[in-house]
Amino acid sequence: MKKFNLASLVAASGVMLAATTASAQMAGHNVVLVHGLQSAVLFEGQQTDEQLSRGGEAYWDDYWLDKGDYRLDWDTNDRVEGKTAERAYDLVMQLSDANACANGCIFVTHSTGDLITRYLFDNMDTWLEAAGKPALNVLASIDLAGAGGGSELADLAVDLHQNDSWYYAPMKAAVSYFAGGTSTLPENLGTMYDLQVTTARNIATTPNSIPRLRFVGGGDDAYKVTKAFLSGTDDSVVALHSSCGAINARGIDSCSTRVEMNGLVDAANGPDGLVYNNYPILQGQGISHGGIVSFFGTSNAIDDELAYVRNSFASNGLSVNFDTYVYDYKPWWYGYWSSADQYQYVRGSGDKMISEIIYDTFNH
Amino acid sequence: MTLNKRKALLMLSSVMLLVLVFWPAPEAPLKPQVIAIEVNNKAEVIQDKAKVVTKTTITKQKSPPNPAKEVSVERGMQHEMQRVADIYEHRSQYAPYSLLLSAEQTDLINPNQSHESPRAYEVLNDTISILIKPSKYRFSDTESIDVDILIQSSEEGLKNVTELEVYLRSSQSQQSWPLKIQPAIDQQGARSIRASIDLSSELTSFSEKDYAIVISARFNGDSPVIQSAPIQIVTQVARIIGLGSTRIEDNDLIIPIHIETDQAGYYQFSASLFDLASNSAISYLISKDRLNSGSNTLNARVQGLVLRDRGFSGPFRLQGITLLKKSEYPGMLEQYGSAADSYVIEGVNLEDFESIPYQDPMAEKRLEFMRSIGQ
Numbered sequence: 243m244k245k246f247n248l249a250s251l252v253a254a255s256g257v258m259l260a261a262t263t264a265s266a267q268m269a270g271h272n273v274v275l276v277h278g279l280q281s282a283v284l285f286e287g288q289q290t291d292e293q294l295s296r297g298g299e300a301y302w303d304d305y306w307l308d309k310g311d312y313r314l315d316w317d318t319n320d321r322v323e324g325k326t327a328e329r330a331y332d333l334v335m336q337l338s339d340a341n342a343c344a345n346g347c348i349f350v351t352h353s354t355g356d357l358i359t360r361y362l363f364d365n366m367d368t369w370l371e372a373a374g375k376p377a378l379n380v381l382a383s384i385d386l387a388g389a390g391g392g393s394e395l396a397d398l399a400v401d402l403h404q405n406d407s408w409y410y411a412p413m414k415a416a417v418s419y420f421a422g423g424t425s426t427l428p429e430n431l432g433t434m435y436d437l438q439v440t441t442a443r444n445i446a447t448t449p450n451s452i453p454r455l456r457f458v459g460g461g462d463d464a465y466k467v468t469k470a471f472l473s474g475t476d477d478s479v480v481a482l483h484s485s486c487g488a489i490n491a492r493g494i495d496s497c498s499t500r501v502e503m504n505g506l507v508d509a510a511n512g513p514d515g516l517v518y519n520n521y522p523i524l525q526g527q528g529i530s531h532g533g534i535v536s537f538f539g540t541s542n543a544i545d546d547e548l549a550y551v552r553n554s555f556a557s558n559g560l561s562v563n564f565d566t567y568v569y570d571y572k573p574w575w576y577g578y579w580s581s582a583d584q585y586q587y588v589r590g591s592g593d594k595m596i597s598e599i600i601y602d603t604f605n606h
Numbered sequence: 607m608t609l610n611k612r613k614a615l616l617m618l619s620s621v622m623l624l625v626l627v628f629w630p631a632p633e634a635p636l637k638p639q640v641i642a643i644e645v646n647n648k649a650e651v652i653q654d655k656a657k658v659v660t661k662t663t664i665t666k667q668k669s670p671p672n673p674a675k676e677v678s679v680e681r682g683m684q685h686e687m688q689r690v691a692d693i694y695e696h697r698s699q700y701a702p703y704s705l706l707l708s709a710e711q712t713d714l715i716n717p718n719q720s721h722e723s724p725r726a727y728e729v730l731n732d733t734i735s736i737l738i739k740p741s742k743y744r745f746s747d748t749e750s751i752d753v754d755i756l757i758q759s760s761e762e763g764l765k766n767v768t769e770l771e772v773y774l775r776s777s778q779s780q781q782s783w784p785l786k787i788q789p790a791i792d793q794q795g796a797r798s799i800r801a802s803i804d805l806s807s808e809l810t811s812f813s814e815k816d817y818a819i820v821i822s823a824r825f826n827g828d829s830p831v832i833q834s835a836p837i838q839i840v841t842q843v844a845r846i847i848g849l850g851s852t853r854i855e856d857n858d859l860i861i862p863i864h865i866e867t868d869q870a871g872y873y874q875f876s877a878s879l880f881d882l883a884s885n886s887a888i889s890y891l892i893s894k895d896r897l898n899s900g901s902n903t904l905n906a907r908v909q910g911l912v913l914r915d916r917g918f919s920g921p922f923r924l925q926g927i928t929l930l931k932k933s934e935y936p937g938m939l940e941q942y943g944s945a946a947d948s949y950v951i952e953g954v955n956l957e958d959f960e961s962i963p964y965q966d967p968m969a970e971k972r973l974e975f976m977r978s979i980g981q
Contacts, residue, residue, distance in 0.1 A: 269978065328936035346971055365933055368872050368894070372934040379968060381975045394723065397834075400818075405832040435777065435816065440721045441836045444743045447717060448876060448892060448930075451702050451969060453694055453976070455687075473723050489713040491721040515710040519697070521690040524683055603680045604979055 266311040268605050271381060272342050274333070275310035276362075277301040278353025278389065279437065280318045284428035289317045304536035305597045306350060312342065314358065319432040322361050322445060326433070330362040331369055338375045348604075349383040352535045353480060354433060356388030356454075357442055364446035382453045384600065386534045387477055390454075390517075391484030391491060392442030394472050396434045403427045416468040439484075439491050449518035456522045457600060458485040459529025460495075460503045474511070475503060479531040487520030488513035497522035526596070535597050684979060691976035698973070699963035704858070704909035705890040706916075707878055714890045715878045717928050718742045722835045724758070729825045732763030738835040740819050745839050746944060748806045753785065753819050753835075755799040764797055769824035772801040775834070777816035785819070805839065815840060815939070843868045843931055844943030846875075849924075850903065852951060857962055859908040859954060863893075865929070865943065870899045872932040873943070875906055878925055881918040882950060888916045891924075894932070910959030920953030 266273060280297055283289055289297065298315030299307060314333045316326045337343055351359045367377055399417045417427065436442060462469070463478040472481040474493025483490065486497035492514065496503050499512035504527050516522070700706045707714065724737035739754040751774065757767060772785040785801035801819075818834040825831065850862030863875055874894040880887055889912045895904050906924075913919075929943030 269975070271975070323933075323939055327933065331936045346975060368932045368934060372872065379971065381972050392721075397725075400836075401832050401834055405830070435836075438836050439723070440719075440743055441816075443713075443721045444718065444838075447713070448874065449702075449705060449714065449890065451698075451966065451972070453690065453972060455690070471725075489711065490719075491723060493723075515712065517713060518705065518711070519694070521693070523686050523690070599680060600683070603683045606680075606979075 266309055268309065268348050268601065271345060272311040272347040273309055274312045274314065274337070274347055274349045275302055275306055276314045276349060276351040276355035276359050277316075278351075278355050278387075279433055281434075283318050284430060284432055284434075287430075288319050301352075302535070305595060305601075306535065309601055310350065311347075312337065314355075314362070316358060317432070318434075319430055322358060322433060322436040326358060327361065327365070330358065330365070334362065334366045334369055334378065335373065335375070337378055338370055343378040343380060346379045346381040348381050350386070351383060351388060352386045353389045353531065354437055356383075356385045356390040357392075357436065357445060359383055359385075360390050360454075361446040363450055363452055364448055380452050382455055384604070385454050385456045385485075385487075386597065386600075387459060387480055387529075387531050388454070388456055388485050388487065389437060389480045390442065391481075391488060392437050392439035393480050393484060394439060395468060395479060396431075396437035396442075397439055398471055399427060399431060399434050400438060403431055413471065416464075416471050442484075443491065452519065454487060454517075454520045456485060456487050456497070456520060457529075457534060457596070458482060458497060458522060458525045459531070459534055459596075460525070460527040461530035461533060463530040463532045475527075477529060477531040477534070482525075483513065486513055486522045486525075487517045489515040489517055497525050503527040524596075524600075529596055533596065536595070687976050687979040691973055694969075694976060695973055698966060698969040700889075700912055701858075701907070701909040701964040702966070703892050703907050704912050705892075706912055707887040707890045709887050711887070711890070715887060715926050717876075717926055718744050720835060720837070724756070725833055727825070727831060729759075729763065729766045732759050732766060734759040734763055734766060734825065736821060736823065736831075736833050738819055738821055738833060740835055740837050743837055744942065745805065745837060746942075747839050747841050750802055750804045750806075751785075751819070751837070753801045755801060755821060757797040757799070757823075758795060760795050761792075764792060764795060766825045767797070767823055768827055769822075769830070770799070771822040772799075773820050773822075774803055775818050775820045776814045777818060777836075778814050782820070840942045842944045843941045844873060844897075844929055846927065846929055846943065846945035849949050849951065852954070854910075854954075854958055855907075857910040857960055859910070859913065859959075861891075861906040861908065861924070861951060863904045863906055865897060865902045865904055867897050867899055867902060867931075867943070869931070869941075870897060872934060873897045873902075873904060874930045874932055875904050875927070876930075877906070877927040879908060879951075880923045880925060881916075882921045882923045884918070886916070886918060888912065888918055888922070909964065911961050911963060913954065914956055914959055914961050917956070919956050920951060922951040922953070924949045924951060 275298075277298055278301075280301065283293075283297065286293075294315040294317055298313050302310060302313070312333065314330060316329050320326045337347070349359050363380070363383075370377055395416060398413055402413060402417050436445060459477040460475040460482065461477055468478050469476055473483060473491060475482045475495040477485065481491075482488070482494050482497060483492060486494065488494060494511050494513050496510040496512045499510055500507065502508055502510045503525055697706070709715075713719075720740045720743050722738050722740075724735040726733050726735040735758045737756040737758075739756070741752045741754075745751050753772065755772065757764065759766070770787075772787055773782045774785060775782040783803060785803045788800045788802075791798045815838050816836065817839050818836050820832060820834040822830040822832055844865055844867040846863055847866050848864045850864060852862075853860050865873065865875075867873065872894060873896075874892065876890070876892045878887060879889045879891055889908055891906045891908060893904055893906045897904065925948040927945040927948075929945055931941040931943065933940050
C-alpha cells in the first residue's frame with residue numbers, strides 16, 4: 243500500500259485522509275478508521291486540519307493506527323450535518339477517486355464514529371451519484387463501543403450547559419468525566435448535540451445493506467460516576483442500548499435476550515429488537531469504553547470472559563433456529579438438588595487486548 | 607453443660623453445616639471456571655465434547671465435559687460470524703427497496719420518535735423523576751407540538767415540586783416560547799401534565815431546525831433544574847398528493863406515489879406496508895429518485911418474494927411515511943416533505959408473483975467476507 247504524504251494531502255484537499263503504513267489492510271481489504279468524540283477539543287475551539295490529523299493519530303495510536311489505510315478525522319466542535327458531513331463527503335470522493343474500495347473496504351469505528359459512519363453510509367450513494375462517480379464497495383463496519391444510539395451523558399451535558407448553577411454534584415461529576423475532566427462546560431457543545439439519545443436515533447435512519455458488526459462492553463473507565471445516568475448496563479460512556487444497536491433506548495443489560503453479559507445462558511434483559519443489519523458479535527462485562535480500543539482504562543477487558551451474542555433470526559425479525567454451544571457449570575456449593583448454570587463464553591487470549599483479538603480474527 | 611445441651615449443640619452445628627453446604631446459589635456474579643472444549647477449528651470436535659443446544663432443545667451429557675479446555679475468543683467470534691453470515695444471506699434474498707418487515711421492528715414502523723428517558727433527582731429524602739415525552743421528534747412549522755410530562759415520586763415527594771415552566775427553546779439563538787400547560791393530574795405519586803404550542807400561530811419568525819422542549823422545575827424554591835428533550839421543526843418542501851393505480855412489473859408490485867415538490871433534487875420515500883385486515887407488517891419500502899420541481903411520480907416497489915413469503919394478498923395499508931429530500935453535497939441539508947398518515951392499496955393475486963430471490967453481487971461479496979472469517 244502506497245504511503246501518502248499526509249501534509250501535502252491535507253494541503254491539497256483539506257481531507258483528513260491518510261494511508262498509514264505499507265502493512266495496513268485487513269484480510270486484503272482497505273481499512274477506514276473513524277474515531278469517536280474528542281471532548282477536550284471543545285475547549286480549544288475549531289481545529290485546523292493539521293490538529294485534526296494529529297488528534298486522529300493519537301486517538302488510534304494504541305493499536306489501530308497502523309491497521310488503517312484511511313482515516314476520517316472529524317472535529318468534535320462541528321455538527322454531524324455540518325462541517326463533519328463535508329469531511330465525510332470529501333473522504334467518500336477520495337475513496338472513489340482512489341478506487342480504494344474496489345476490492346471491498348472495511349470501516350472500523352469507535353464510539354461516536356459509529357454515528358458519523360452511519361450518516362456517511364446513508365448519504366454516500368446519493369453523493370456519488372450526484373457527482374457522477376461509482377458507488378463504494380463497503381464490505382462491513384466493525385463498530386467498537388458504538389454510540390449510534392446516542393449517550394445519556396450528552397443529554398445531561400446539554401442540560402447542564404443551560405444551567406449555570408449545576409444543581410447536583412453527581413451530574414456534574416458525570417459530565418465532567420464526559421467533558422474531558424474539567425469542572426466547566428465549553429461554550430460550544432458541537433457534536434454532543436447530535437449525540438443526545440433522541441437526536442442520534444433520528445439521524446440517518448434508512449436501513450442499508452452494509453452489516454454493522456458490533457463489539458460491546460459493560461466495564462468502567464470513570465470510577466462509576468457516570469453509570470447512574472446511563473440506562474441499563476454501560477461501558478462508562480455508552481449504554482448497551484446504543485452499543486448493541488437496539489431499536490429503542492430502553493435500558494438493557496445484554497445484547498441478547500438469552501445470554502447475559504458474562505455468558506450465562508438465561509433469560510436476559512436484552513433488546514426489544516436490533517436495528518436492521520446490526521449484529522452484536524462479542525460482549526464482555528469487563529470491557530470499558532476506552533479499553534475496547536486501547537490499553538486505557540481502569541480495567542483491561544481481556545482479563546474477563548467474553549460472551550458471544552448468539553445472534554438469532556428471531557432477534558432480527560425472522561424465525562429460524564440455530565445450534566449453539568453451551569457449557570454447564572455447577573459449583574460444589576450449589577448443593578445436590580440445584581441444577582447447573584449454562585454459560586456460553588469464550589476466554590481471553592493471554593495479554594492480547596480486545597482490539598488485537600478482533601483484528602487477528604478478521605485478518606487471519 | 608448437660609449432655610442434652612451438648613447433643614442439641616451438636617445437632618445445631620450439623621444442621622448449620624448442612625445448610626451452608628446445600629444453600630441455594632447466590633445471585634452474585636459467578637466466575638465460571640475454564641470449561642470444556644477442545645477447539646482445533648472444527649465444529650465437529652466442539653459438538654462432540656460440549657452440549658449442543660437449539661432454541662428449544664438441550665441435549666445433555668451425563669458427565670461434565672472432561673478434560674476441561676477452553677474455547678478461544680477467536681474461535682467463538684468465528685462461530686458467531688458464521689451465524690451472522692447465515693442471517694445476512696437469508697436477508698439478502700429480499701430486495702433493498704422492499705425489506706422483510708416484522709412487528710418487532712418498531713424503529714422502522716414508527717419513525718420520527720422521541721427516545722427520552724426519565725431522569726431522577728434526589729430532593730431531601732425523596733427521589734423525583736421527570737420524563738419529557740414530545741409526541742414525535744420532527745414537527746412541521748404549521749402544526750401543533752404536544753408534549754406529555756410525567757413526574758413521579760411519593761405523594762409527599764410531589765409536594766417538593768413548587769414551580770414548573772415548560773417552554774420551546776431554539777438551540778442556536780436560545781430564543782424561547784412558553785407552552786400552554788393543561789391542569790396537572792396527580793395519581794398515586796405520579797403527576798401527568800400535557801403542554802402544547804401551536805407553531806402556525808405562535809412561532810412567527812423561525813429559521814432554525816434544532817429546538818428543545820425545556821422544563822424548568824424548582825424543588826422547594828431552590829434554583830431550578832433544567833431538563834430538555836430535543837425536537838426539530840422543519841419547513842415542508844414537498845407533499846405526497848396521492849397514489850396512482852398499482853401494477854405488476856418485473857415480479858414487483860409497483861405503487862406510484864404522486865409528489866408535488868418545491869425544489870428539484872433527490873427524494874427518498876420510505877414507508878411500512880401492512881396487511882389491512884390482519885394489521886400484520888409485511889415490508890419496509892424504500893425508493894429514491896431525482897425529481898423535478900412541480901408534479902412528479904416516484905414508484906415504490908414491493909418485491910413479489912416478500913408478498914409470497916408473508917402470504918398476504920391485501921388490501922394493504924402504507925403507513926409511517928417519510929418523504930426526505932436528500933443532501934447531494936456538503937452544505938445542502940436534508941429537508942422533508944409531508945404525507946397523510948396512511949394510504950390504502952388494493953389487493954393482489956399472489957399467483958401473479960413468483961418467489962424469485964433478489965440478486966446483489968455486493969451482498970455476495972459481503973457474505974464471502976463474513977464466511978471467510980467464520981472458517
